[in-house]
Amino acid sequence: MFEQVSIIGCGLIGSSVFKALKKNGSVKKVITFDNDKSVSEIIKKENLSDETVSSLEEAVSNADLVLISTPISSFESVVDTIKKHLKPASILTDTSSVKKGVDAIVKKMNLKNISWIPSHPVAGTEKSGPKAGSPDLFKGRWTILTPDSKIKDSDVKKISLFWESMESKVKIMSVEDHDRILSLTSHLPHVIAYNIVKTAMGDDEKMKKDIIRYSAGGLRDFTRIAASNPTMWKDIFIDNSHLIVNGINQFSKNLDEFKKAITEKDSKKLLEIFEKSREFRKAIIKAGQDTDEPGFGRK
């Protein structure tokens, strides 16, 4: 597949890619680099790179595939630094959750003889940082690729095999479709999780203790989502703000209808809303996107 892969940015995703590649042995040499000194220390200590390199340029110069898994807000400066050092005919990819912004950044740079194929592995946990990685993070999950139509099929095939070697399923779609779908399946749910936690917390310190104590009734599950990496989510919300705001508007419209049904104690309407959610849940389980095991107090 690839002789050398270089991973730029060693957080949850970067370290998971390293571990997954080492586990499956599909790539000879994997170099991991992070601009953050404290992360560099962890990379050394935990053996998260096949070779210690001291600069971005050095990290990428021999790579057949460069994978950028930094926060979106660092993406432009990373590409700007490495662009003249990329190996001819190599592939450049990323792992960002929004594609429009990074795609525009790379296209603006007009890289010659480099295949830019954006990737988004739809996988994660609420944990972040190099120690949070798992070799099985991508197993059974989807990775979405959004290459331009001008990109060589053979390169798209190569990067598909790369993700598939980590047991991910691969889907190719347009940047626009990606950002629209993810705004609903991931970005909007995160907005809502943060917002429910904020609302439940309130401002009353005495009440906060009780809210924490009895959170097992539902709130707890939202706090898990809302505990995700703040920098990453700030970047996502800014980068996909237009579509997320559309989602919020639709959500608010639906919430007003729901509130009306609760205010009017409209049993029929309430049951209708619930039944639809259950059907959707069943479809998600059927599609293998979650197990049907009950969440007994989260073992």
Next chain:
Amino acid sequence: MFEQVSIIGCGLIGSSVFKALKKNGSVKKVITFDNDKSVSEIIKKENLSDETVSSLEEAVSNADLVLISTPISSFESVVDTIKKHLKPASILTDTSSVKKGVDAIVKKMNLKNISWIPSHPVAGTEKSGPKAGSPDLFKGRWTILTPDSKIKDSDVKKISLFWESMESKVKIMSVEDHDRILSLTSHLPHVIAYNIVKTAMGDDEKMKKDIIRYSAGGLRDFTRIAASNPTMWKDIFIDNSHLIVNGINQFSKNLDEFKKAITEKDSKKLLEIFEKSREFRKAIIKAGQDTDEPGFGRK
């Protein structure tokens, strides 16, 4: 503690109480009864009662504790049927998620020589029905009791020991405090979970398939909550509608602020919201209400 406990309504909670009591051996005889014929069959088949009884009256007449764990909408007719058959000096309790309504129903009936001590075990899964029960459902979770000040301390002590025998922690508070706290920790999160699922589903059939496929990015976790028992939640929303609507209003106010920060790409404001959520998550873990294990694709 009690010689005989009778459980009326054998869903997730009723069957879990039976299993927990049988596991810890604290009660000599446990009778389970359900008005639904198909549930009665399961009670027999799965040995979810120490004795087969054929009516509500028969179920309760020798019980030292009667625990009603039916949907709230069936509560009044159950109490009305059993009230003349309750054993003198016995205790009556329930497991409803809203206390104001059931408390008013029982007080209106003016039962003589019966201790009415409402219970709410704050535990559950998205699964329902008699087969969903687990003897460990209440382990480490809180049960809230909302007895009137006129109730004998010795009876409150008895029912506290009853829940504690199932490894639940017990807290006593007023009906009003209970309903207000739970409106935020449980009822509002369920409204929001249903609403996000509804919003993400949309009306476009083609899009629905993609939404299901990529739900691992956050939405999936909401569908789990939104898969809970529809009848139970319809009743909760109706019974606690006033406080839930207050919660929705506060939620909407916060969401508008959040939308403004996203629209204006206000990094500082966004990071502020996120950091608070993370702190709250840490407090929940510290309080033992969830584990800190990451949710890697929900093993």
